[in-house]
Structures are given as structure tokens and as C-alpha cells.
Amino acid sequence: MATTLEQLRFDNTYARLPAGFGARVHPSPFPDAKLVSVNPAALKLLDLTPEEARRPEFVAAMGGEAPLPGMEPFAMVYAGHQFGVYVPRLGDGRALLLGEVRNAAGEKWDLHLKGGGPTPFSRGGDGRAVLRSTIREYLCGEALHGLGIPTTRGLGILGSQAPVYRETVETGAMLVRMAPSHVRFGTFEFFHYTEQREHVATLADHVIAEHFPHLAGQEGRYARFYTEVVERTARLMAQWQAVGFAHGVMNTDNMSILGLTLDYGPFGFLDDFEPGFICNHSDDRGRYAFDQQPRIGLWNLACLGEALLTLISEDEARAALATYQPAFNAHFMDRMRAKLGLREARDEDRELVSDLFARMAEAPVDYTRFFRALDSDARPVRDMFPAPEGFDAWAGRYRARLAAEGSVDAERHARMARVNPRYVLRNWVAQEAISRAEAGDFSLVDRLLGVLSDPFAEHPDAESYAAAPPAWGRHLEVSCSS
């Protein structure tokens, strides 16, 4: 059911939580803001048509210049462990919760404006975002969503000619993003470490009422809530690992309480399978390297557990944390079996997978292209290995494993093509879209948005974006400064 902008029903229940949860803020959008790309799939979640988004009122409302009735732009306070060190006060320094909107299906969406100017939590920052990082977040949200991974979504990009000063002068932009909630692990940490016990409970009750309604009013609800967050996080980590996604800044303030991928910065998808891949150029020690993510997920959950200790006992926290590793392993193996086209679960599968990883890393081979090409005719993947004899041994075991479950080639290939993407947002591809957009041409941003939202299909006119990176795109450095 299509709606007009004026028919959207906004509310902001978060802004009405007790004082201390954040601050009302007047956005200070770029005066020349204009819509440069809009996401039709996200618009649909708000029951809006692309025509509605082309109205100047859309830019004025979503950019924060002329909020719609019911919107109450609000900067949320939070804290967080950044690279292992507790930072007692962070908060939305360049983002704002514009409001919550309910669609015709009854789903509630937070609309967040990123880059809308300073807030009381800007800590000396300019409250801005650059076009480069805005495009990356916009495209990657859709890429992960297309891959079936929980994430915030980009509604649209508001472009500007305004300069933003980083390591160099860049073009500014604003991103409107959506999620069912923007509450972070760090939101709980803030109230815990400022010794506002009652607010830890208020926040937990709010999150439970809005997002875990089956637990509301239940005995032991806080421990059960925490256990569900553990489960969701374990699943998210398994999903990231299976598609070769590295987040890059897994600080607890970037961890969603709903297990969504949140706060895209210097993320990267694997090109070559490199387990120790560090996508964040500022992460000298590789704390957030690709293969560290599952462990960091657990570490972050332990921080969250600590912050809930006024609501749950240490034993309850420990019991919940103990479910992480088995949940991660189970989800991860499910994904890997699906990628290999295996239907049955067998004990030897772990070894089959780890052995494959060792060979892929040694070659190295392109992670996404390998799985997309893998079939019982080993030739296309075999040719990816500089010394294919080692791979032959693995392929023999794989064939035997397939035979043991009576796998049928054609049926399995069709299944594998639905789980092994042809397209992921490779850094070099994002960079092409950014370079063109910085010159005023957003057509590739729009095209990629479409391709990435359907990453398992063949897109003949976008064939080149499924390729391994060209030499210039192999080691692009992406920093936190965005």
C-alpha cells in the first residue's frame, strides 16, 4: 500500500525515555543537500514510492531541515570498548535518530540521519560524513541484506558540494539509514559504568518490549534476553565468516543489540582468502582481523554481560556466554555445508572445511569466485591453484563425500548457486563507484545497489564487477576517518 510522505506516522519512543538517554538536537544539514541516490527496496519498507522520494519535502524531512510531525531528532548516548579500551562517553556524534516510523505491515523502523551536523556527543568532531564512506555504508548494507545477513539499511544518500576536512579535503554527504533499533552493547555499558542501575533496567525493558516481546513480563527475562543476544551475535559472526566479510571496527559501540551489522567503516570483503586479512588500515595489531571476529564477538558479549550484572547473576551471564561457541560452530558449519552443497551433517565435515581453507589460504585463491565456481567438474577451481596437486587430494575427498550422500550434480549446483554469491562489494568496486560519484555521476552507485541486492543472479551488464581486483585495487587502504 503506497503512502505519501505526509501520511507516515512518526513517533520517537526512545526520545521519551528518561532524561539521560541522550539529547534532542536540531540537525544542521548541508544547505544544498539533494537526493543523489535512493534505495527502492528500503522505500518500500516505508510504503513510499520512488516518486515520493523525488519531492523536495523528502529531502527536507529526511535531511533534518524540516522534520515531519512526530519526528524528534535525538542523539543517543552510549559508551564502548574501543580496541579493548573502555571509553566512558561516546554517543551519536554525527548521527541522529530522526524518529521511529511504523509501516502498513506494523513494523517499526528507526530512521537515522548520519552526517547531519554536531551533537552534544561530537567530542570536537564536525558531525559530518564524507561521500566516500556514505556510499560504502549505503552499498554494503544492501550487499549484506542481499546475502541474507541482518544489517542496517540505507534509505538514500543526500549529496552536497560542501567540503569536509579529513586527511584530505573531501566531499560531504548525509546518509539516511534504517534499522529496527540502533541500541548498541555500548548503550548498556554507558548506564552500567555511570552507575545508573535503574537506567540499565529501563533500557533493557524498552528493548525487550520493542524487540523481544515474547520475553516481556516473563520470569528470568533479563537472562533470557542476554542469551538471545548471544545467539544472534554468534549467528551474525558465522554469517560474516561464511561470506568473507570483515567489519573492521568491532568496538562494543558498533555492536547491535539485535545482532545486526552496524556502523560500516573500513570494512572489507575478502578477495583472496587470507585468514589474517586486516581491512582497517588503523588496526596495526590486527585485533579485528578477519579470523579474529568470532573471538571478538565473544569478547564483546562478555562486556555486555558485565554491563548487565545488576540484572542477571554472574552464573547466568556465564551460562549464556557458554552457549556462544557451540552456536557459532553450528551456524558456521551449516553455512559451509550449504556452500559446499552438502545436505547431510557428518563428523568429518569440519576437517573437510578446515583442510579446504588451509589450501585456499596457501594458494591463495579468490574466496567468492572459488565457491561460485566449485562443482564436481573440478577444472575451473583447480586452475585457481598455482600448485593444484594439493587441491586434487581435497577434491577427491569432496567427491567421495558427495557420493556418500548420493548428491545429484544438477540439483546441487542449482542449490549452491543460491548460497554462493556471484557479487560481493569488493573494495575496488566500491572505489569505482565512489570515484565516479565524486565526479557527479551516481549511475554506478544505483546500478551496484541493484546488483548487490540480488547477488546470486547473473547480471550480464555488470559482469566485470564480479571479477577479482585489478592490480590497483588489490590493497586499497581504508581508514577509520570517514
Ligand code: AMP
Ligand atoms: P565510529 O568509529 O564511526 O563508530 O565512531 C566512534 C565515535 O566517534 C561515535 O561516537 C561517533 O559518533 C563519533 N564520531 C565519528 N566521526 C565523527 C565526526 N565526524 N564528528 C563527530 N563525531 C564523530
Ligand code: MG
Ligand atoms: Mg560507531
